[in-house]
């Protein structure tokens with residue numbers, strides 16, 4: 486990112502009220518706010534000179550005082566074997582963050598990051614190895630979508646907050662970003678096609694339920710009991726499974742959507758037949774769907790189970806009274822699979 490852009494305030498991420506303040510600061514009439522909002526989010530322009538219904542003099546003043554994007558696209562890595570691409574972005578403050586675009590049949594999903602690194606230490610996750618660096622701003626979250634959309638050959642059908650970071654530890658910014666993505670005068674992305682995933686931050690699940698957000702909720706479970714969750718997720722010590730389940734029950738009783746549980750299959754940790762039966766027992770009677778994710782290796786102590794073990798686990802899960810899908814992560818060859826995102830390089 487050049488130093489000129491670096492020092493200017495970025496407009497992506499601002500809502501209508503905030504853009505109104507910018508227009509008033511520039512002593513522009515209030516109708517400019519709507520025009521500016523449309524250029525930024527609907528037309529997705531890359532420069533102020535593309536804002537054709539603005540006078541030249543206004544475009545020049547905008548250019549002198551502001552920039553459009555808070556992120557700079559540094560690199561796109563394409564999967565050689567699957568329809569997956571990974572996007573590396575630089576922040577104005579120097580850190581870097583990744584997003585992933587996955588295409589499968591008619592479904593085109595962007596996996597968005599909410600933090601640089603992560604304060605939590607789920608043992609199977611590469612992001613944890615970065616440590617926590619910072620929460621992303623609303624603009625840094627929304628800009629991932631806008632810039633990836635520009636690069637995507639097909640329309641994006643789904644947004645998942647499952648990239649780097651724990652979204653509910655950056656709650657306000659993540660919700661504001663989802664609201665901006667959903668805003669009917671801008672990007673207009675359907676709420677039911679946006680999923681926010683958490684490892685189980687109970688107070689935020691309660692708040693999310695109370696605030697009646699319409700985005701889908703996913704919870705990373707990875708165990709059928711408090712003890713089994715604790716094997717890989719130390720956050721379970723702070724937010725134990727029984728309390729987590731109560732919070733989720735409350736959410737599903739008050740939401741139009743069922744909850745989605747993510748369950749990572751790790752060799753010798755979560756993959757036995759007994760684990761499968763206990764998982765079914767835990768979740769029977771709940772309004773839920775389960776995604777089984779065979780582990781994506783990151784060179785540590787954990788491994789993906791052999792195929793016959795995965796098949797045996799899935800065969801048992803097929804008897805569950807709730808929908809179960811298996812998610813073979815895309816892009817594992819470019820470390821873009823679930824749990825593999827980590828930026829270990831420094832800004833150039």
Ligand code: SF4
Pocket residue numbers: 603604605606607610611612613648649650651684824
């Ligand atoms: S799985 Fe999510 S919450 Fe856990 S360390 Fe990785 S990014 Fe953080």
